[in-house]
Amino acid sequence: MSLTAQPTVPPAGVPADGRRGGPVGLVLLVAGLLAAIVVLAAIDVVQGTATVGVTELWAWLSGSADAQAAAVIVDSRLPRVAAGVLVGVALGAAGCVLQSISRNILASPDTLAVNAGAFLALTFAATVGIPAVVFGDLAIAFIGGLAAAAVVFALAGTDYGTVRLVLAGTVVAMVLRSVATTLIILNPMESQGLQAWEAGMLGQNGFDAVTLMVPLVVAGMLVLVLFARRLDVMALGDDAARTVGVPVRTTQIQVLLTAVALSAAAVTLTGPIGFVGLAAPALVRLLAPRIRGLHRHAALIGVSGLAGVVVVLAADVAVRAIFGAQRAVEVPTGVVTSLLGAVVLVWFAFRLRATRLDDAGNALDVRGVGVRHPGGLVALLVVALLGLAVGAVLIGDRMFLLGDVANWLSGQAGPVVTSVMGARVPRVVAAILAGIALAVAGTIIQGVSRNPLADPAIIGVSGGASVGAVLVVTFVPLAGFWVLVGAAGVGALIAAVIVFGLAARGGFATDRLVLVGVGVSFAAEAIVRLLIVTTDPWSASKALVWLSGSTYGRTYEHLVPLMIGCAVLVPAAMIGYRRLDLLSVDEDTPRVLGVRPAHARFALLGCAVLLTAVAVAAIGLVAFVGLVAPHAARALVGRRHRWVIPTAALLGACLLVLADTLGRTIAAPTQLSASLLTALVGAPYFFYLLHRSRRPVR
Known part of the structure; x- marks a missing residue:
């Protein structure tokens, strides 16, 4: 293990100016x-x-x-x-x-x-x-x-x-x-x-x-x-x-x-x-x-x-x-x-x-040349997602067959199948929609900021949403789900304004954006922890379980805001894919082609923030989906966001459905949080990105 590094700031061990102090x-x-x-x-x-x-x-x-x-x-x-x-x-x-x-x-x-x-x-x-x-x-x-x-x-x-x-x-x-x-x-x-x-x-x-x-x-x-x-x-x-x-x-x-x-x-x-x-x-x-x-x-x-x-x-x-x-x-x-x-x-x-993404020391992005037929790849991912979704419906603490699902769909299933399916299917739908929302949000944030390590959780946007939602869970436990969604949206918006507003002062330098985002994330975590330990045990338990990121107990009512968000905001992001392509290059190219970077950035980040908010409100705090899915998508289809966005959305949905299915089956009847499983998958990939960019010792 080597701890040697080139200094990024003047070390304190360098002798001070003798003319100062005494x-x-x-x-x-x-x-x-x-x-x-x-x-x-x-x-x-x-x-x-x-x-x-x-x-x-x-x-x-x-x-x-x-x-x-x-x-x-x-x-x-x-x-x-x-x-x-x-x-x-x-x-x-x-x-x-x-x-x-x-x-x-x-x-x-x-x-x-x-x-x-x-x-x-x-x-x-x-x-x-x-x-x-x-x-x-x-x-x-x-x-x-x-x-x-x-x-x-x-x-x-x-x-x-x-x-x-x-x-x-x-x-x-x-x-x-x-x-x-x-x-x-x-x-x-x-x-x-x-x-x-x-x-x-x-x-x-x-x-x-x-x-x-x-x-x-x-x-x-x-x-x-x-x-x-x-x-x-x-x-x-x-x-x-x-x-x-x-x-x-x-x-x-x-x-x-x-x-x-x-x-x-x-x-x-x-x-x-x-x-x-x-x-x-x-x-x-x-x-x-x-x-x-x-x-x-x-x-x-x-x-x-x-x-x-x-x-x-x-x-x-x-x-x-x-x-x-x-x-x-x-x-x-x-x-x-x-x-x-x-x-x-x-x-x-x-x-x-601070440094920017295009500096050699920060070349962490995974940019593939793309498959020859990206449309075919998207079709394959749709089939894979359907297969995972069907498997998630069949697998759990109680196993079912396709015939049981057919009977349930036709209204002929028994009470046991009806009860289990009524609880399991909304969870699968929640995982699919939340995976899409977080992956698209991560794609937008990475493209707009030209930062390959940006993720709604890492840079504090998810943390802001969690603060807003936990405030409602803690102090207004009987509030409707739309109130929870609104609070999460306000929290995410405030965090995004702080992070991107401060980072914009330095031209969205990579180091500065990440450090500010991590600082906001830590502050949000501290506030949430304060809320948890100072409330009654019941509210604290609900907040802690919700913060761990889980689809447990989701109903169709909880999914309405998430459905609306995905139905409106994901197509909006697709419509703006050309602007996202330009913003991901540099600041000058959009202006040359008649695109106002500030306006385009504001609109796209608005989509990302709202997608993060509805996802966090629906299933809690889940990390790494918004980091891993965009990177894997670029590796598969290249840098054109026309294909990156749908590919990342499908990969994010697959990842979260798989994580949720494993979480409720590998230790059944005990359920592990989806966030833990995505961390176990996403963190190694994140570490791989860091490792592959290390400069060799000379």
């Missing part, structure tokens, strides 16, 4: 961070359901507090603050060194899927009944986090830029979270409490767990400090480091193992508190050119840890201040840090040098 600057920065930690810790201690204010805290510090106040402070408040300090230090330092060894300012335990891998491993252990021993949990989390990070680095290759690393980590994390969510749904009793813990909860029952983790975090920090000099030299380049005797590969692996161990300790203690490892060290690095001495890792690692503590405690204080003491008990601290991380990700998308 030696006292670093001291003042550390003192300011420590002061902020003390103030935030004091505020955190006096916040809570029990009445313990500043007076009681001062009385406890002076040794004159009554027994009840002392018990609250010692048994509840201080362990929470201690957990925040420990997690902040661990994640801040881990993110700092991960950014250094990858030379990527957006590397972190989140974007490298370390937290997601650790959480999946712990979820698996909880659901299969592995004893919950802290150090046993730590080992499980370490193995899961390390495996996830290894996969991400292997996919990113030896010449990755910001967008490649973030995309690889985001997709790996997406798959791992999908598997973890499926385990939670399938094992509701064994995984009780994991929904809130998945977002990061600081609450502790005493100091036992904190005390066990302190030696590990301290040891990890000491190890990183011992590697500080090597990291300083490696920031100048691998060749320069090797000339002075630094073992680059060995150092990278040892630092990676230490960073994963620190992240695993944090996840074991509080759950995956998101983006602390991204925001804290990235913001500290911005100060490195202005504060003398901060560029050296001996200082950078420690200051990043302190900044991590400030982020965690500030988020915890903000949660209690916004939601109140009683309500804040249910709100994960990780939700606030994830929102902060999403903002930081979008911010950095505009600070980093």
